[in-house]
Amino acid sequence: MSKVIIVTGAANSIGRTTCRQLMQAGHTVYVSSREMSGPIARGIEEAGSNPGQPGPDLRTIEFDVSSESSVTSAVETIIAENSRLDVVVHNARQVVYGPAETFTPEQLAELYDTNVLIAQRLNRAALPQLRKQGQGLLIWITSSSARGSSVPFLGACASTEAALDSLALSYAGELARWGVETTIIVPSALGPGHYVRSGRPQDTVRAEEYADGPTADVSEIALAGLARLSPKDTCPQDVASTVANVVNMPFGQRPLKVHFGPDDDGAAAVDAVADRARTELFRRIGLEDLLKPVLIR
Amino acid sequence: MSKVIIVTGAANSIGRTTCRQLMQAGHTVYVSSREMSGPIARGIEEAGSNPGQPGPDLRTIEFDVSSESSVTSAVETIIAENSRLDVVVHNARQVVYGPAETFTPEQLAELYDTNVLIAQRLNRAALPQLRKQGQGLLIWITSSSARGSSVPFLGACASTEAALDSLALSYAGELARWGVETTIIVPSALGPGHYVRSGRPQDTVRAEEYADGPTADVSEIALAGLARLSPKDTCPQDVASTVANVVNMPFGQRPLKVHFGPDDDGAAAVDAVADRARTELFRRIGLEDLLKPVLIR
Numbered sequence: 001m002s003k004v005i006i007v008t009g010a011a012n013s014i015g016r017t018t019c020r021q022l023m024q025a026g027h028t029v030y031v032s033s034r035e036m037s038g039p040i041a042r043g044i045e046e047a048g049s050n051p052g053q054p055g056p057d058l059r060t061i062e063f064d065v066s067s068e069s070s071v072t073s074a075v076e077t078i079i080a081e082n083s084r085l086d087v088v089v090h091n092a093r094q095v096v097y098g099p100a101e102t103f104t105p106e107q108l109a110e111l112y113d114t115n116v117l118i119a120q121r122l123n124r125a126a127l128p129q130l131r132k133q134g135q136g137l138l139i140w141i142t143s144s145s146a147r148g149s150s151v152p153f154l155g156a157c158a159s160t161e162a163a164l165d166s167l168a169l170s171y172a173g174e175l176a177r178w179g180v181e182t183t184i185i186v187p188s189a190l191g192p193g194h195y196v197r198s199g200r201p202q203d204t205v206r207a208e209e210y211a212d213g214p215t216a217d218v219s220e221i222a223l224a225g226l227a228r229l230s231p232k233d234t235c236p237q238d239v240a241s242t243v244a245n246v247v248n249m250p251f252g253q254r255p256l257k258v259h260f261g262p263d264d265d266g267a268a269a270v271d272a273v274a275d276r277a278r279t280e281l282f283r284r285i286g287l288e289d290l291l292k293p294v295l296i297r
Numbered sequence: 298m299s300k301v302i303i304v305t306g307a308a309n310s311i312g313r314t315t316c317r318q319l320m321q322a323g324h325t326v327y328v329s330s331r332e333m334s335g336p337i338a339r340g341i342e343e344a345g346s347n348p349g350q351p352g353p354d355l356r357t358i359e360f361d362v363s364s365e366s367s368v369t370s371a372v373e374t375i376i377a378e379n380s381r382l383d384v385v386v387h388n389a390r391q392v393v394y395g396p397a398e399t400f401t402p403e404q405l406a407e408l409y410d411t412n413v414l415i416a417q418r419l420n421r422a423a424l425p426q427l428r429k430q431g432q433g434l435l436i437w438i439t440s441s442s443a444r445g446s447s448v449p450f451l452g453a454c455a456s457t458e459a460a461l462d463s464l465a466l467s468y469a470g471e472l473a474r475w476g477v478e479t480t481i482i483v484p485s486a487l488g489p490g491h492y493v494r495s496g497r498p499q500d501t502v503r504a505e506e507y508a509d510g511p512t513a514d515v516s517e518i519a520l521a522g523l524a525r526l527s528p529k530d531t532c533p534q535d536v537a538s539t540v541a542n543v544v545n546m547p548f549g550q551r552p553l554k555v556h557f558g559p560d561d562d563g564a565a566a567v568d569a570v571a572d573r574a575r576t577e578l579f580r581r582i583g584l585e586d587l588l589k590p591v592l593i594r
Contacts, residue, residue, distance in 0.1 A: 100417075100471055101471070117402045117406060127398050146459075150463065150466065152470050152584065154467070156464070159464040169446075170453075170455060170456065174512065214475060218471075226582055229582060266573070274567045277563020281563065285522025285526060287515065290449065
């Protein structure tokens with residue numbers, strides 16, 4: 001069945017590929033128009049116009065992810081146009097690279113805003129409708145750095161991913177009885193792209209101290225080590241296909257977490273233990289039912 | 298040897314008890330004067346004036362934890378007065394309770410500021426000196442909710458603790474070659490105090506929906522379950538004694554993490570797997586030496 005879906009972070013490679021896949025599967029996909037500058041929009045729409053495929057249904061909508069009222073009014077428009085909203089895909093992401101000490105508090109606050117608060121704004125805009133429907137799906141695209149070992153100089157980023165992963169899990173339990181499902185999709189953070197295409201610290205003086213001091217060769221060793229270990233980034237296509245598969249699954253069968261690629265940073269191993277602990281704790285405090293969402297109408 | 302120590306969050310029970318213990322052990326302890334209103338200061342200082350104990354050496358210093366320049370100038374004063382700074386204790390903490398959806402983005406940003414950015418400001422003020430000395434110690438007092446299963450309605454808080462824990466671990470590796478050690482102290486988040494003495498969501502309308510809807514009994518069931526499971530909060534005295542013990546340990550012998558109490562939310566079990574994964578990853582990328590700090594002068 002065709003679903004109404006809103007996606008954040010549509011301008012990054014995972015976001016673009018995900019929008020394309022969801023359109024090809026016949027869904028109605030909404031993205032922020034601010035992210036849809038010419039080449040990006042064309043890249044997404046071209047894929048939908050293949051003969052034999054369902055026609056593209058990518059709809060841009062004006063909203064500013066940094067404003068709660070703007071996000072809320074965009075979601076109201078989507079609901080007015082479709083009488084429903086089925087799926088929210090949290091994919092907005094900023095990546096930075098550098099020693100933790102070299103990021104100003106303002107930079108960390110901005111990173112937290114992009115990687116966590118955009119999701120909070122969209123959740124607060126969308127969830128009243130999803131709860132009213134008694135059915136809905138939140139898909140969170142996070143990163144193995146949320147639970148895996150963070151390699152040096154990716155700590156600022158890993159820290160916000162850990163916050164997002166934790167928040168997603170809390171939402172999962174709190175929304176289960178409202179009929180809202182959760183899937184957290186976890187690509188590996190260890191590909192070289194995380195280093196090359198990323199923001200840099202504002203405090204360049206401090207960054208020089210790390211580059212000249214006893215840590216001078218850390219970045220080079222880490223990069224070489226990671227290149228041996230994880231020569232490729234997670235393929236955006238794999239993430240996109242998983243999103244599309246999860247969207248198409250029947251209610252109640254969607255997995256809480258999906259990991260990708262080799263478990264080099266141990267995220268999948270850590271999550272396996274964490275998931276058992278969560279199940280056990282919820283059982284012991286008498287809230288085992290929150291582990292599985294139920295339809296309420 | 299007497300050490301020069303700065304402590305944040307001195308006004309909360311763990312902070313007060315920690316300051317007292319560190320003073321009794323003969324250290325010079327600095328706290329923000331904004332936190333030292335009459336009763337709190339007396340509560341800390343009284344303990345130092347026992348006969349036979351070293352005299353109290355609690356020094357208040359004017360700084361605003363929300364301003365990087367204010368924190369920096371406070372640290373400059375401490376260094377001017379003592380010619381050194383040995384230990385930073387990150388203990389500032391705000392706890393909130395309520396469904397994740399009921400917290401405004403502004404509330405989450407404020408929570409992140411208290412629970413994460415205060416530590417970032419203090420680190421940026423203190424670390425140039427600690428790195429220059431080639432020796433220093435960061436103690437992070439976090440919470441088992443950082444890695445353990447978060448019970449319903451503690452998610453907003455758990456999310457910032459996860460961010461702090463992740464950041465602390467990244468700093469640990471990045472500072473090892475600068476002679477700066479890290480100990481992360483993890484009290485259980487499951488005592489009843491976390492629920493009773495905590496901030497509430499700003500969006501009370503949304504909170505009512507959770508209190509009236511299918512989640513109406515979740516808080517009551519969770520509280521009763523936790524009361525059976527974890528009838529007491531972590532004793533601040535235990536945390537304070539651990540801080541004092543860690544401060545007094547010789548360089549190189551301090552543990553990276555210390556957990557307290559029963560592992561009801563699985564934080565210790567999750568951390569055990571995470572620590573093994575971190576060791577293994579650092580070994581494989583050729584940076585195993587970052588797992589243990591070394592003195593550089």
